[in-house]
Amino acid sequence: MGIRIRTTWPARILGRAVPRLLLAALAGGALLLSAAPAADALTSKHPILFVHGIEGSGAQFESQAVRFESNGYAASWIDEVDYNSTRAVGDKSEVDQQIDAAIAALKQQTGKSQVDVVAHSLGTSVMYDYLTNGGMAAQRRANVAHYINVDGQNQNPGVPTL
Structure with missing residues (x-):
């Protein structure tokens, strides 16, 4: 049998939320960066x-x-x-x-x-x-x-x- 480590509920929630927030921030940044060349294309x-x-x-x-x-x-x-x-x-x-x-x-x-x-x-x-x-x-x-x-x-x- 494996050893089960007991964690508190805040650690469990943050453990799942932080990677998702990080992924969302990276995706949002990529979206903003991709919009800039498209906007520039229309101005030039x-x-x-x-x-x-x-x-x-x-x-x-x-x-x-x-x-x-x-x-x-x-x-x-x-x-x-x-x-x-x-x-x-x-x-x-x-x-x-x-x-x-x-x-x-x-x-x-x-x-x-x-x-x-x-x-x-x-x-x-x-x-x-x-x-x-x-x-x-x-x-x-x-x-x-x-x-x-x-x-x-x-x-x-x-x-x-x-």
């Missing part, structure tokens, strides 16, 4: 606008939006332009107006002065024309902090491009 980053390719839709970027959200972006910081790609080949003014409106909405929602744009395929040509052609090109470039060109045209539109 720009909202993101996705522009799809031919016969596509903004829904094609849904998994990327989830990825950005999991890395600290608020859902309200991510949007897409859902344009009629057959019109983008002809009269681009309607598509340009949609892009203007989407950028203005992101800037207004986030308080940021610029957005990052990710364009794919035909969307890269749409964005190139948007950023380089017409009387509003310089103003439009001023609204774009960074531009990511995925599988599309290779000319520099006058903004930092990846």
